[in-house]
Amino acid sequence: MGSFSIWHWLIVLVIVALIFGTKKLRNIGEDLGGAVKGFKKGMKDAQDESTAKPAVTQQASDADTVDVQAREKTDA
Template identity: 65%
Template sequence: MGAWGIGHWIIVLVIVLLVFGTKRLGSVGKDLGDAVKGFKKGMADDEDKQPGQLKDETRNSSDSNTSARNDERNQR
């Protein structure tokens, strides 16, 4: 099973509980969960915004390229 067996992990868990206490560990877990939820929400918001922005940028750049070509043709 490797260098660390189940007995070692139980001892580590007991020591962590004694050092930090259950209340502090609970609040750290809640804060970590909220941070993960916020990160996922932010990633979802970015994905929703990007496709629309890319379409607008592409449309604007193609419009400006078309108008530049028309200007060149009109000057000739």
């Protein structure tokens, strides 16, 4: 009595299709599929960002600027 047979699920499916109509169910399916694709893409992008090289810090670029300025002064 705990589980339903395939016939129970088929009857439920037919009743749902009659109530909502096949066009609305198709739109719901497309929306759900788009949401799943967007979620997978977001997870992939997040994983790619975490494995990407870390960005150059501001301190490192400031040190390079100071070195270039010091070299220009010594060259002049």
